[in-house]
Amino acid sequence: MTIFIVFFLFIGVAMDYLYFDAFTPAGPVFPVATIFSLSFAAFSTLTAYYGGSDIILSSLGAEKLNLQIPEHRELHNIVTEMVLAAGAAMPRIYVIFDPAPNALATGTNEKNAAICVTSGLLTLLDREETQGVVAHEISHIRNEDVLLMTLVSILLGGIAILADWARRGFYSSRTGRQLSRKNPLVFVPLLILIALSPLIARLLAMAVSRQREYLADAGSAQYTRNPGALARALEKIRDAAMPFHKATRGTAHLFIVNPLRRRVDESDSKLADLLASHPPIARRIHLLYQMAGMPQKFMQPSGVLAH
């Protein structure tokens, strides 16, 4: 979290130095851009904290449970079971009417967290498998991943906007003149860093997100004592192979499997590892079967088994 704030600070200070001649006697009294970028960070963090989950849920078209429908009642029961297993507070439950099987958790703390699954998931998975998925989401809530991921998604957007703004400033003629008076050894690396900062921030966020997915899978196994069910659920979701169109890049990392299904997710190379919001699904299934102590023949043939 701190590292994202540091990013905002860095972009602000760098812009002050390059464009406004701050930190010199001739410059403005306040480091304008630094203050601006920090308040921008504070504003977007507060927005995310107080309204983030509602924004996300309504953008996905999530609806409240209808307890008249047997499937919804079953989901409600499953969530209650997992809440008991985790000793957590009862989250709000939502359903998205979409054939693509997926699930997500959002919210800022345990008290106002929400779990959301698609109707496709309810029809595709049996009771035990749904239980594994719900336990995965409860585990996200227990590990306080929901707050982290909601904030990260908003801050990522903020850094991208600021860096964009900083890059554009570079092309104006006035800054060009100012730059010529500065030491190129200082401003060239600064410019490169500004240009790269959205990418670096993104890599960091994705790394956090991937680790959290493994942790939530392990948490799910702890609550259900049945890692095989979650592994089967992930296999079914993978084989259904349906992209979920309402999800965007900003919300992709909230889901249990990547709803955008970019091709890099399927492979297991180092580059794919760096860029994906989710760990390779084959690797997660492999680890879950390992936890369950299942023999190799249950595993799907995939690149993971080679090493």
Added chain:
Amino acid sequence: MIYVIWGIIFVLGIWIISTYNALTALRLRVQNAWRQTEVQLKRRYDLIPNLVETVKGYMQYEQDTLQKVIEARSQAMGSKGVKEAAEAANLLNQSLGKIFALMENYPELKANKNVLDLQEELTTTENQIAFARQYYNDLVTQYNTKQQVFPSNMLAGFFGFNPSELFEVAEADKALPRVNLSLTR
């Protein structure tokens, strides 16, 4: 020299306070988890008469088994404390398991919407009991471990923390998989 002694006393004091607080917090969490388990057990007691009423008409020849469930239920409802409750719950599990097994023989039961609803209710109640028990036992294990490992065992004895009882499952029940009555769609 005097500062060193004060430093040691200070560190010791912090350790005593934090260990005492950790033990107390665990004790409260164990008590809370037990209340949760009791709520689930009570829910099951409430559901059983419904189940018996619904299946009675169909299961003409199993009146004995149904009677046994009712008896086990009233016995379980009167139980006090963790150990007694666990024993009564085990007895109830066995007789309920018998009913569930017998229900497989009556295809017309599976066509009844009330029975289907009741099955889902009982499935989730069974699971909720199992998960609440699992959480309770995890906490009790954590609490009891904290009381017995060095160095917190010295304080646990001094402040009078006692080990809590685990909610044990009978061997026969353990061999059975978790109840899953939901029909394949």
